Amino acid sequence: MNGAGRLPAAARAIATGDRRALARTISGIENGDPAVVPVVRALYPRTGRATVVGLTGPLGVGKSSVLNVLVAHLREAGRTVGVVAVDPSSPFSGGSVLGDRIRFERAAEDTGVYFRSMASRGEEGGIAAATRQVVRLLDAAGFEVVLVETVGSGQVDLAIRDVATTRVVVLVPHLGDEVQTLKAGLFEIADVFCVNKSDLPGADLARKDLAELVSLGGARHGWSPRIVLTSALARTGVPELWEAVEAHEKFLDASGARAEEDRRRLAREIVGIVRDRVGRDAMARLEKDPELRRLLDRVASRQLDPYAAADRLYAQRARRARQR
Ligand SMILES: Nc1nc2c(ncn2[C@@H]2O[C@H](COP(=O)(O)OP(=O)(O)O)[C@@H](O)[C@H]2O)c(=O)[nH]1
Ligand SMILES: [Mg+2]
Numbered sequence: 001m002n003g004a005g006r007l008p009a010a011a012r013a014i015a016t017g018d019r020r021a022l023a024r025t026i027s028g029i030e031n032g033d034p035a036v037v038p039v040v041r042a043l044y045p046r047t048g049r050a051t052v053v054g055l056t057g058p059l060g061v062g063k064s065s066v067l068n069v070l071v072a073h074l075r076e077a078g079r080t081v082g083v084v085a086v087d088p089s090s091p092f093s094g095g096s097v098l099g100d101r102i103r104f105e106r107a108a109e110d111t112g113v114y115f116r117s118m119a120s121r122g123e124e125g126g127i128a129a130a131t132r133q134v135v136r137l138l139d140a141a142g143f144e145v146v147l148v149e150t151v152g153s154g155q156v157d158l159a160i161r162d163v164a165t166t167r168v169v170v171l172v173p174h175l176g177d178e179v180q181t182l183k184a185g186l187f188e189i190a191d192v193f194c195v196n197k198s199d200l201p202g203a204d205l206a207r208k209d210l211a212e213l214v215s216l217g218g219a220r221h222g223w224s225p226r227i228v229l230t231s232a233l234a235r236t237g238v239p240e241l242w243e244a245v246e247a248h249e250k251f252l253d254a255s256g257a258r259a260e261e262d263r264r265r266l267a268r269e270i271v272g273i274v275r276d277r278v279g280r281d282a283m284a285r286l287e288k289d290p291e292l293r294r295l296l297d298r299v300a301s302r303q304l305d306p307y308a309a310a311d312r313l314y315a316q317r318a319r320r321a322r323q324r
Contacts, residue, residue, distance in 0.1 A: 011042040014141050019114065022141055029133045030118055032126075040133050043140035048262070050082075050139040052146045053245055054164030055194075056186065061172045062196040063149050065232030066241070071113055073238050074145055080112040082138030085149040086131055114143065128162055132269070135163045161189050162265055165258065166248045168192045168241070171210075173202030187217065190225045192244045198229035198237060223251050282313060291316070 013021035028036035055063045067083065074081050118127070118134065131148060138146045150160050160167055169190040193214075195206045210227050217225075226244040230237030252258035286292045295312060298304040 007042045008038055010036075010039045011140075014039070014043060014137060015046060017111075017141060019111075022114065022137060023116075025137060026116055026118075026134050029130050029137075032130075036133075040136060043136065046140040047136045048139065050135075050143055050146045051245075051249055052135055052139070052148065052163055052165045054148045054150065054160035054167045055170055056150045056160045056167065056189075057170035057194075059151050061170045062232050063151075063170045066170060066194060066196055066230055066238065067147055067149055069230075069232050069235055069238045070147065070242065073242060075110065075112055079144045080142065081114075082141065082143035082146045083113070083115040083149070084131060084134050084138070084146070085115075085117045086127060086151075114138065114141070129272070132163050162268060165252060165261070166191045166245045168194050168245065170194045170196050171206065172197045173200050173206045187213065191223065191248045192241070193225055193227045194237075194241055195227065195229045196232060199231040199234050203229050221257055222255055223248065223257070278317075282317070286313070 007015065010021050010025055014025060025036050025039050027033075029040070055067055057063055064085065067085075071081050071083065116134065118130065131150075135146050135148060148160065148164060167189050169186050169192070171193060173195060193210050195203055195210065197203075207227050207229060214225050214227065226247065228237055228241045228244050230241055232238075252261070286296055292313060295304070295309050299306055299309045
C-alpha cells in the first residue's frame, strides 16, 4: 500500500481530512482543470470503502428534503456523511435554496458531514464523470456514507448508475406522469423506491401501484426493490428508508453482487475513457489527414455511407497501430 507520504500534497491533505483541499479539488473537477487529475488518480487506492447512495427522481418530489433528514438521521447514528447534489438546471451560486443554506451552515460546524452542490457543465457525459470523481474524493476523504442527489432525467441518471451502490428513486403520491418516467428508465435502476410526501393523500395507493410494477418486473439479479413511504415534512419514514438501503447493501455482500457490479461499473468507465480518447483522435484525424478528408468529402457528397467510412477509418487506425 501507498504510505501517505508518497501521495501528491493535495491528495495527502484530502486523505487526512483537510476540507479546503477537498473543496479546491472538487472545484477543479467542476472546471475541468487537468491539475486535479493526478490528485484523483493518486487517491484511487483509497476508494471503494464508502456506501454510496444515489437519490434520483423528478424535480420537486423532495429529494433534497429527504436527504436533509437522512443526513440528520445518519449523524445521530454517528456515521460520517458526504453529500453531492448535482443540479443540471441551475448554476451553483444562483440555485441555492433555503435547504442548501441550512445544510451549508450545519456543514460548517459539524466535521462529520460535508455538503457540496455541483453545477452541470452542459454536456451530460461530463457531469457523470465529474460526479464519479467527486464521489471518489469523498470516499477517499473517509466519509462512510456518500449521498448523491440528481434529478432523474436521461443521461444524468447515468451518474447515479455509475457511482451509487444503492439507488433510491424518489417519487410522490399520485404517480400519474411519473409512472411514464419510470417506464422511461428510472424503474430499472431503482433498488429502493421512496414515496415521499406521504403526508399527502394517495400514498398508500402509490405504494400499491409501485408494488404491482415491482412484481411485474420481477427480482432483478435476486433483489426485489423495496418500497418505503416517507414524509420529509413530518420527518417520518426516514429510518425505514435507511433500513431498506442497508438491507440492499447487505444483499450486495451476501450475494457477491457488490464485486460484480463494481467490476461492471469500472469496465464501463474504462471503456468510456477509451471511447473518449479514440473519438478525439479520430475527430482530429478526420480534420487533418488528407486521405480522411477525402473520405469525408465522399460521405458528404453521398457517394459513401458513414458506416463504410467508419470501417475505413478503423482499418487505417489498425494499420497504423501495426506499423508502430
Ligand atoms: N407536503 C410535503 N412537502 C414536502 C415534503 N418533502 C418536501 N416537500 C416540499 O416539496 C418541495 C420540493 O422539495 P425539494 O426537497 O426541493 O425537492 P427536490 O427538487 O426533489 O430536491 C419543497 O417545497 C418542500 O418543502 C413532504 O414530505 N411533504
Ligand atoms: Mg433538490
